[in-house]
Amino acid sequence: MLALADEIPNYQALGLSPGVGWMFLAAVTCLTLFFLAHRDSWRKFWLRLDDPRPMAAMRIVFGFCALCNVNGLWELFEYLFMDEGIFPTDVAQHYRARGQFVGFGEGLAASESWGFYDWGGFVEWLKGPNWSPLLFNSSPTFFWTYLAIFEVVMVAFILGFQTKWIKWVAWFLYMGIILRNTLFWEATENVYRVFFFYLLLSRCGEAWSIDNWLRCRRLRKQGRLSEPGKPETGDGAGAIVEVGGEQKVYEPIYRPIPAWPRMMVVLNVAALYCATGTLKNGPVWNAGDAFYYAFNLDHFYRLPTQTLSAIFGTTFFRLNTWITHAWEAFFPVLVLSLVLRWHRREKIPRLEGKRLWLARLGLGGFVAWFYAIILYSYPVHYKPGKQGFSIFGLVHFPPEQALQAVQWTVGLLIPVAAVLVVLGYRWLSKRQDTPREQRGRLPGFDLDWVCRWLMGRRVWLVLGLIFHGHLILMMNIGWFSPGLLACYFAFLNGEELSFMLAKIGQGINRLLRIPMPAHVMKGEPFPPADRRLAAIDRQGKPKTQPGLNQVQPWIIPFTALALMIVAVVRRVQSDPDMWAELGRITSRGGVELSAVLMHQDKVVEPLWFVFMVLIIGLIVARARLNGLGFNPYFAPVIVVTAWGGSYLTQYKGLSMAVTVLVVAVITVLGSRVKLGAADEKAEAEEVAKLRPGKGERWAYGPLGRVIVVCVTVFHIAAVAYTQLPDKYSWSFRREIDETFKDWLQTTESTQGWGMFAPNPPRRNVFLRVLVTDADGEIYDLNTDVYACFAPDATQDVCDAVYPIPWVWYTRQRKINRRIAGSEGGKGSWYQKWHARYVCRRWELDRGHLPQKVELYKVTYPIRSPKEAFGNPYDPAEQYNKKGSSNKLFSVECAKEQFGRMPNEYRRRHGLEELSEEEDQKLYWNKNRCKNWEQQLIDKARKRGEEVDVLDPKFNVCAGGEPAEVTRARKLAEKDAKAAEE
Structure with a gap:
């Protein structure tokens, strides 16, 4: 509800922002308490071992789609990624990584060398986050060499050759291409940036790869491979047997890998759909007309859809819109169903005593605080419609009573819904524990059935396949849908994938007579690895996992929570006052404020407290390996020390690094408690209950588990923050952004999923480029679909800009919309550089410079669904009847920087060079x-x-x-x- 879009600053919302921030902190704290109560389940969920085949399948399909996504830009390679395109190299540096290149010489002037001025300049570049090599050199020769290397590396990544390091090279090269220029970006780039990172974190080369094939081949020669059909070796799942008094290890075909990267994929897919669903809150989506307008955008449909729209626009299309909207917004219930089924399958004991009440307090408090946020802030965001407010069309309230009616409706609905959910879950859970013969009617209806069907994969993933398949067939939106569908493999387990592939293989053999492996023909896929196997060293010997029976003391996670609360409070208390911002504003006008007014205390950054938590966890885990425990009385000392150190940082300028060091020393002193045999035995018995499965080992040792837990919690918090609606929460939004910004930008995990939100476009928008030649004649470059709608349009023009059917996707249409200002950023700063590029390109193709280049925004409205019902319209007729055009930008080529080709480009093409003075005038001196x-x-x-x-x-x-x-x-x-x- 708080995602409703506003067009102008809401000053009432700004006034409520501080209160919302503190309630939000309280809600997050309660949610943390809930997970602390369930920390055993948390450890098992994130730190267990997993079948490698889902991530291997994702590596193959996702990698192939990523490669195709780049190759699909082939016709725009020069325009986007070379120095002869829209952005010369130094301009690309300025717009894409200005802060990184402040200490880099462009070599444009005779007196200035090319390269970093000093070591400090190199350090500034090293800070990132854009390390694209194409920002140093984007000449055609360098780019084509770079692209060839990228193609080879991506193929190696897809095939799984040297995956352990090749995946990092592939990611770096991929980002190097797309980060050089973001003009062509759409939601597709977000998909590949975000989910590529999870593949890096996973051991995705442990299955269906050249690496694993070579490994199995080597082990088979050594007689150390567990093979199907040989029970004495473990039937492919691995085994340790006694041979001659010694243990012999038969390694599994697919070695298990850590599960947490796959779970991150699952959570981020759910966040993606939920975010885009909640952001689609405009009247067009609510009315059910979004599909109609999306299918009538001339830039997207493969075949004209006006006839279909006239038949189904007010019926079937509306049903599709509502189903899709609900499916996206409520997609996280699928994740909930997966967790609930996993929880019961693992037979995790129910909480009791204090932990049960802590979980109840945490979850109840989380719901209550968000309930309070809605009641507190929703009135200033609600705008009653002209018709007022109605409840399912049964009860109507006039506009003056609409807000009060909404408040009462929401105020009653949320508590009632929360109670019904709790009661329903308890009833279904109790019913599942009851024998089927005692259930009465509908004996199969229980919690498991609800999780498998109403909330399960067979419904929600199938709806996703239908939705994305519909987009692929009906609309040409590039590699967005295939890339996102590749992430669906993370929702399946390895045995399910192998079974499906075996059935596909059998069908191919039956239809095409192509030979298949024996296990495929038998329908017996390879089993997953036995996760009870001990870890295996490089010599093929079993080894005991250090810290297998070790767990962090309860006081440590509570200390971490206390430190995070202190971090937030101290960040708020040390926030710069208004004079800091006023000083920045007045300095731009050449006015300097008094030094007394400008003085600011040092800001306490929350990231220092994050480092404290990580260091505390590592020190305590290391001490436990040495048989030492942690004295709980040191926990408040640590918190007070962190608080006091932050005060010294704020007022005395003490570095927070000193406070972190002092906290580390205190933690070491507190971790000197010698545990007795009884304590160690009690801990071992407790940990045995926490293990990921009967006899299973963890994915990491104690230190690795601490690092992974910290990384997952921090990353989940960072991504969750990006998906929260802004709603003028200026009092805390910037501070949160500063905390997570570097991590999100470095890992390329910044994301926004507002596709067609809050409403889809209801007008078709095109870009027209007119060139006035040296002789005064005006040429229309026919750069967009409008050219085919002109009365005198030829077939050649239509084939170029409006092919029917439209098979091959081009980003040119996206670029045109962005330059024309129909996308974010209004396109104004792109316009001058696009016009300058047209000047240079004209000079290269024609041998002379044109007088000027003009850009026009061409648009026409899409007929409403009611108008089109039973009366399909012709796009060309609609354009000629209601189209409009307005001038966006104009340049005189001879007077513009980079308005003509500099000598560097002229030498490449054998053109006559300019004088040195004329050449220098073309460049942009950024001082x-x-x-x-x-x-x-x-x-x-x-x-x-x-x-x-x-x-x-x-x-x-x-x-x-x-x-x-x-x-x-x-x-x-x-x-x-x-x-x-």
């Missing part, structure tokens, strides 16, 4: 050299050093000097001259 030297001077002053601006250490480049250096130099020269006289 990087003098800005970098000024930055060095400012940093020295900030460190409290006595600064002499004429000191040679500040003269690191030859491309200009700061204004104060010029003044000081002239004054020094004047004084020297006066002294001579």
Whole structure:
């Protein structure tokens, strides 16, 4: 409900923002308490071993789709990724990684060299997050070489060759391409950026790969492979047998891998669908007309859909819209069903005593606080419609009573729904524990049936297959749907995948007579590895996993929670006051405020507390390996020390690194408790209940488990934050963004899923480019679909811009919409660079420079579903009747920077070169050299050093000097001259 979109700042919402922030903190704290009560389940869910085949299948299909996604840009390679395209290399540096290249010389002027000015400049680039090699060199030769390497590496990744390191190279090269220019980006890029990272975290090469084939081949030769049909070796699942008094290990065909990366894929897919579903809250979606408008966008449909729309636009299309909207918004129930079934399948004991009440307090508090947030803030976001508010069309309220009616409806609905959910879950759970013969009617109806059907994969994933299949067949939106469908493999287990592939193989053999392996013909896929097997060392000997019977003391996670609360409170208390922002604003106008007003205490960054939690966990885990326990009385000392250290940081300038070090020392001192035999035995018995399965081992040792838990919690929090609606929560939104920004940008996990949200477009938008040649003749470049709608359009023009059926996807239409301003950012800053590119391209193709280039936005409205019902419209007729055009931008090529080809490009094509003066005028001087030297001077002053601006250490480049250096130099020269006289 809070995702409803506003168009102008809501000052009432801004006023409520601080209160919402504190209630949100309370809700998150309660949710954390719930998971702490269920920490045994948490450990089992994230830290267990898993079958590698789902992630292997995702690697193959997702990698192939990612490769096709890049190759699908082939016609735009020059335009997007080469220096002769829309952005020359130095311009791409400025727009895509400005902060990283502040200390990098462009080599544009004769006096300036190309490269980093000094070590500090290299460090700034190293900070990231855009490390694309194409930002250093994007000449055609370099790009084609880069692309060839990328193709080879991606094929190796898909085939699973040297996967352990090749996946990182593939990811780096892939990001190097798409991060060079984001003009063509759509939701497709978000899919491949976000989910590629999870493949990096997984051991996706342990199945269906060249690596595993070579491994099995080697083990078979050594007689150490567990093979199907040989029970003495474990039938492919692995075994350890006694041979001559020694243990012999038969390794499984598919070695188990950590489960947590696959679970991250599952959670992020659910977050994707839920976010896009809740953001689609506009009247077009509510009315059920979204499918109609989406299918009538001329940039998307493969075949004209106007006839279908006239028949089904107000019936079947509306049903599709409502089903799709509900399916997306409620997709997380699938994850809930998977967790509930897993919980019961693993026979995890129910909570009792204090842990049960802690879980109830946590979950109840979480619901109650979010309930309070809605009641507190919803009134300032609600805008009653002209018709007021009605409840299912049965009870109607006029506009003046609409808000009160909504408040009462929501106020009663949420508590009633929460109670019904709890009672329903208890009844279904109790019914499942009851023998079937005692259940009475519908004996099969229980919690498991609800989780398998109403909330299960066979419904929600099949709906996803239908939805995405519909998009693939009816609309041309590129590789978005195939890439997202590749992530569906994470929802299946390895045996299910192998069974499906065996059936497919049998069908291929039966129809095409293609030979298949024996196990496929028998319908007996290879089994998963026996997770009870001990870990195996490099010599093929079993080894005991260190810390197998070790668990963190209860006080540690509560200490971590307390530190996180302290982190939030201290960040709020040390937040800069209004004078900091006023100072930045006035400085742009050349007005400097008083130093007293501008003084700010040091901000306490929450990330330091995150480091504390990680270090505490590692120290305690390491101490437990040595048989030492943690004294719980040290926990409050740690929290108070962290709080006090943050005060010293804020007011005295003490580095938070010192506080982290002190906390580490206190933790070491607190981890010196010698455990007795009785304590160790009691812990071992407790841990035996927490193990991921009977006799199974963990995916990592104690230190690895601490790191993985910290990474998963931090990443889940970061991604969850990105999916929360902003709703003018300015009092805390920026602070949260600063905490997670570096992690999300470095891992390329920033994401937004507002596709067709809050409403789909209801107008078709095109881009027209007009070129006035040197002789004054005007040419229309026919760059978009509108050209085929013109009365004098030829078939050749239509085949170029409006092919029917439209098979091969092109991003040119997306680029046109973005430049025309119908996408985010209004497209204004793209327009001048696109026009300049047209100037240069015209000069290259025609041999002379045109006078000017003009860009126009061309649009026409899509007929409403009611108007189109039973009366299909012709797009060309609608365009010619109701189309409009307005001028966006105009450039005179000869007067523009990069308005013509510089000599570097001319030499490549054998064109006559310009004079050196004309060539230099084409380049954009961004004054990087003098800005970098000024930055060095400012940093020295900030460190409290006595600064002499004429000191040679500040003269690191030859491309200009700061204004104060010029003044000081002239004054020094004047004084020297006066002294001579």
